[in-house]
Amino acid sequence: MDVPRTVFTKRNLVWLAVCLSIYFLVFFLRSYGILGNYHEITIAQICINIMLAVSLNLIVGFTGQFSLGHAGFMSIGAYATSLALRSRPDTIGFLIGITIGSVLALVVGVIIGIPTLRLRGDYLGIATLGMAEIIRVVFLNLKITNGAAGLMGTFRAANWTWLYLLTVMAVLAINNFVNSSHGRACISIREDETASEAMGVNTTAYKIIAFAFGAFFAGAAGGLYSSYFYFIKPDLFGFLKSIDMLVIVVLGGLGSITGTIISAILLSLLTTILQDFSSVRMIVYSVILVIIMLFRPQGLMGTVEISHVIDKFARKDKEDANTVS
Amino acid sequence: MPILFWLRSPKTTRARYFDTSKGEKMKRTKNVLAMLLAIALVLCSCGGGNTADTGPIKIGVNYELSGAVASYGIDSVRGIQMAIDEINAAGGIKGRTVELVIYDNTSEPAEATSLAAKLMEQDNVVACLGPATSGSFKATIPSAQSNKVPVISASATADKEVTVDANGNVNEYVFRICFTDSFQGVTMANFSANTLNAQNAVIFMDSASDYAKGLAESYRATFEALGGNIVAEEAYVAGDTDFRAVLTKIKATNPEVMFIPGYYEEAGLIIAQAREQGIDIPILGADGFDSPTLADLAGKEALTDVFFSNHYSSLDESQSVQDFIAAFKAANNDVAPNAFEALGYDLGNFIADCVSRAATIDGEGVKNAIAETTNFVGVTGSFSIGADHNPVKAVVVIELNNGEQVGAQRVEVSQ
Numbered sequence: 001m002d003v004p005r006t007v008f009t010k011r012n013l014v015w016l017a018v019c020l021s022i023y024f025l026v027f028f029l030r031s032y033g034i035l036g037n038y039h040e041i042t043i044a045q046i047c048i049n050i051m052l053a054v055s056l057n058l059i060v061g062f063t064g065q066f067s068l069g070h071a072g073f074m075s076i077g078a079y080a081t082s083l084a085l086r087s088r089p090d091t092i093g094f095l096i097g098i099t100i101g102s103v104l105a106l107v108v109g110v111i112i113g114i115p116t117l118r119l120r121g122d123y124l125g126i127a128t129l130g131m132a133e134i135i136r137v138v139f140l141n142l143k144i145t146n147g148a149a150g151l152m153g154t155f156r157a158a159n160w161t162w163l164y165l166l167t168v169m170a171v172l173a174i175n176n177f178v179n180s181s182h183g184r185a186c187i188s189i190r191e192d193e194t195a196s197e198a199m200g201v202n203t204t205a206y207k208i209i210a211f212a213f214g215a216f217f218a219g220a221a222g223g224l225y226s227s228y229f230y231f232i233k234p235d236l237f238g239f240l241k242s243i244d245m246l247v248i249v250v251l252g253g254l255g256s257i258t259g260t261i262i263s264a265i266l267l268s269l270l271t272t273i274l275q276d277f278s279s280v281r282m283i284v285y286s287v288i289l290v291i292i293m294l295f296r297p298q299g300l301m302g303t304v305e306i307s308h309v310i311d312k313f314a315r316k317d318k319e320d321a322n323t324v325s
Numbered sequence: 326m327p328i329l330f331w332l333r334s335p336k337t338t339r340a341r342y343f344d345t346s347k348g349e350k351m352k353r354t355k356n357v358l359a360m361l362l363a364i365a366l367v368l369c370s371c372g373g374g375n376t377a378d379t380g381p382i383k384i385g386v387n388y389e390l391s392g393a394v395a396s397y398g399i400d401s402v403r404g405i406q407m408a409i410d411e412i413n414a415a416g417g418i419k420g421r422t423v424e425l426v427i428y429d430n431t432s433e434p435a436e437a438t439s440l441a442a443k444l445m446e447q448d449n450v451v452a453c454l455g456p457a458t459s460g461s462f463k464a465t466i467p468s469a470q471s472n473k474v475p476v477i478s479a480s481a482t483a484d485k486e487v488t489v490d491a492n493g494n495v496n497e498y499v500f501r502i503c504f505t506d507s508f509q510g511v512t513m514a515n516f517s518a519n520t521l522n523a524q525n526a527v528i529f530m531d532s533a534s535d536y537a538k539g540l541a542e543s544y545r546a547t548f549e550a551l552g553g554n555i556v557a558e559e560a561y562v563a564g565d566t567d568f569r570a571v572l573t574k575i576k577a578t579n580p581e582v583m584f585i586p587g588y589y590e591e592a593g594l595i596i597a598q599a600r601e602q603g604i605d606i607p608i609l610g611a612d613g614f615d616s617p618t619l620a621d622l623a624g625k626e627a628l629t630d631v632f633f634s635n636h637y638s639s640l641d642e643s644q645s646v647q648d649f650i651a652a653f654k655a656a657n658n659d660v661a662p663n664a665f666e667a668l669g670y671d672l673g674n675f676i677a678d679c680v681s682r683a684a685t686i687d688g689e690g691v692k693n694a695i696a697e698t699t700n701f702v703g704v705t706g707s708f709s710i711g712a713d714h715n716p717v718k719a720v721v722v723i724e725l726n727n728g729e730q731v732g733a734q735r736v737e738v739s740q
Contacts, residue, residue, distance in 0.1 A: 036442070036446045036447075037442050037468070037471065038439065038442035038443045038445075038446045038447055041438060041439045041442050042439065045435070045439070086491070140533075146535075147535050148533070148535050149459070149483060149485075149535040150460055152463050152490075152491065154490065154491055154492075156467065229434065229438055229464065230438070230463070230464060230466075230467055231434045231438075231463045231464040232434075233434070233460050235393075236433075236434065236435075275429075275440060275443065276428075278427070278428055278429030279390075279429075281429065281431075282391065
């Protein structure tokens, strides 16, 4: 296999080591019983939220296309996986379901993206909102999806390994996309659509690519959701679910993958911790959101990535070393 | 995996679309470090539980206290709390008090899953009560099965995949103390054929709800098995307000009873418009009719010769029901209890009864005690737990006359 020389760089190897150590850390904590099933549920919520928010960030944060329909793509993946698991309750069925679900979400993303991405700003938001409602109503009325009563899973295929693997793959793929020339084309659309068109960027194509790519990973996240939490029904994928994802993205910083990951972790942990204070839960949650938005209107990270910060430090060290010698 | 690397074109340097002053950079770095520290602290602060044999007996309460169906959860918990307070006032169970650990699942199934695991693993409860709705209740089944702690619902009435899974196996740790939706259909069909002596019935159902579909199917099957005819089957969609055209069609078929599986919002209007058109046959419904709004929508005059099935009626003259109503009114500003409060009260007493009968006070012992329950006497009727973990229970059929409940009879049908 012809692997580019840039694959085994020091940076990539360090990140690989970090990813693997997180995996084994949680894995051993699980096997020694320090993290129970309850903690695993929280971890599952974190992983699923990271996938959803990072894929939404690609559309909203990097490409600048305001989408309120992410829950619709998620539901496609969720239903496909649930149906596949019902006919074949094992890991193979899970993989088939999640693959079909993600691809289906991508196809729907392209089909819906072509007409709606001509719109801008609020108008696009409303159009995507309508699209998600259509998907929800279809699931509500199909016989195979069991209507409003929803589908009950029979087999929990998603475990820490699958959750982590898929989350890392999603983040890696989106990060690499964003840092490629294609990704910069998307960012140029966010900065100024007219200017980027004048520079020869095919804005329509890149908007659809970003939209479909985001939809693909939202489908995968939906697949993880339905296989982990067993029970799905159309109501779960309503307007509010899309808003939840948007909150994570905006809080983390539009255009920062690191920020999205941090805010997904923080918000999931926050809801878990607040479980003990059910009466004041929503108030505390909302107050925290308001405070963060007041003091960090650009989101926790703005458009900064953790790797940028590390790079700057590394470069500064080098410069210092140069001046000394 | 090559695709993941392929997407990043090899020779480009990383794009920098930010530039900040030095001070800001330091501040950001500090912020990041502070956040990482916070996460680490949170992850470390996972507490352990205790399983002392002398402390209070912990029972988990996992209900919808906020969100879309909060009223069901709040009412159920009010009933449960009342029952447990009475038990503690009377000295608890085997000298130990009962402690309710109450959490709010925000009407979200995923949250219900998480809380069920929290209750069983962190709080070490011996049983979990709730959630109130079938979807959220289903979401707690996996936790119950893997932690071997029973979950019991007082109002999850869905027919399929609750106490029995998709393959027909009974979920060992899953129970409920209410009858299923379709059982109400069976009861109302029996009531139509035997009590009302009807031969020809018409079904006018809400086609958008599974609850209504289940009711309609079981009613049709039972009524036909008892020798009756379904002369017409019509449908509406929740939110419709004008039913006159369909009612004219129904009138032409000369039915003797009309069964309306659905909720009170539309049923109230249907009853009003049916009476207006001179359809004066008995109208039947199920627990979806149980709301004061029904009388507001239909008008008192129209609500005559209307029968609906329910879990409980305040007209029940048995001593336990009247005592419960009196005690409830005294504690709640003279407001009479509704079905959810009555079911919650029964659930509280039921779990206390099971715990007191349990050989060992833990999930396994309580589960066995629940499964062995025979003739538990509650305000929603006396019942035994059947082999499929559903109660064998009579349905109450309530008669309305001029908008008032004038009669309630228990109809016993084999489930």
